[in-house]
Amino acid sequence: EVQLLESGGGLAQPGGSLRLSCAASGFAFNSYAMNWVRQAPGKGLEWVSGISVSNGDTFYADSVKGRFTISRDNSKNTLYLQMNSLRAEDTAVYYCAKAHSSGYLIPFDYWGQGTLVTVSS
Amino acid sequence: QSVLTQTPSASGTPGQRVTISCSGSSSNIGSNTVNWYQQLPGTAPKFLIYYNNQRPSGVPDRFSGSKSGTSASLAISGLQSEDEADYYCAVWDDSLNGYVFGTGTKVTVL
Numbered sequence: 001e002v003q004l005l006e007s008g009g010g011l012a013q014p015g016g017s018l019r020l021s022c023a024a025s026g027f028a029f030n031s032y033a034m035n036w037v038r039q040a041p042g043k044g045l046e047w048v049s050g051i052s053v054s055n056g057d058t059f060y061a062d063s064v065k066g067r068f069t070i071s072r073d074n075s076k077n078t079l080y081l082q083m084n085s086l087r088a089e090d091t092a093v094y095y096c097a098k099a100h101s102s103g104y105l106i107p108f109d110y111w112g113q114g115t116l117v118t119v120s121s
Numbered sequence: 122q123s124v125l126t127q128t129p130s131a132s133g134t135p136g137q138r139v140t141i142s143c144s145g146s147s148s149n150i151g152s153n154t155v156n157w158y159q160q161l162p163g164t165a166p167k168f169l170i171y172y173n174n175q176r177p178s179g180v181p182d183r184f185s186g187s188k189s190g191t192s193a194s195l196a197i198s199g200l201q202s203e204d205e206a207d208y209y210c211a212v213w214d215d216s217l218n219g220y221v222f223g224t225g226t227k228v229t230v231l
Binding site: 035037044045046047050059060061062095100105106107108109110111112113114 | 123156158160165166167168171177207209211213217218219220221222223224225
């Protein structure tokens with residue numbers, strides 16, 4: 001059974017940093033691209049970032065480019081999102097999501113349960 | 122503001138057919154395949170339709186997708202109470218070099 005378990009969310013101050021983790025199990029983690037998607041309270045879904053299998057190719061939404069860094073550790077079956085220079089508008093539930101097909105970044109067939117990030121002073 | 126526009130809401134009685142539209146442009150729907158996700162209240166999104174009209178295993182055939190030009194549609198036939206959810210279209214945008222979600226449609230079963 002595919003499982004994605006996010007952690008690392010919490011309260012951060014504007015300008016601060018947080019690192020999210022997503023522990024994956026139940027599939028060959030090193031064979032699939034992974035992504036982060038967020039959802040602000042009461043709002044729609046927003047793709048944040050994606051990373052290819054080999055860690056060589058990363059993609060970011062314009063809203064987080066230069067502030068967030070996606071990475072993965074295939075030996076630990078874990079996806080990360082380093083979030084720096086946080087802003088109030090980064091407040092959201094952050095989901096990690098697995099790519100459906102090996103070799104492609106999208107679409108997403110499995111999602112984690114999400115972790116809440118709140119940016120406030 | 123998303124580059125994909127969806128009707129904010131749709132409704133129907135049990136057994137009816139409901140159609141949700143997703144409008145984009147040549148850089149997204151016009152040149153890439155469309156996916157759909159269902160989000161039940163208080164839960165993570167669920168994979169519903171991919172490559173315009175393909176259903177993942179386990180998704181009932183009541184759900185169907187289509188695409189024409191720069192627009193896409195999701196149809197739910199034989200509407201059931203458990204279909205009450207938010208529905209999002211999504212597609213890769215070549216101009217933004219990123220994945221974009223639609224604004225979302227809330228489906229209500231009357």
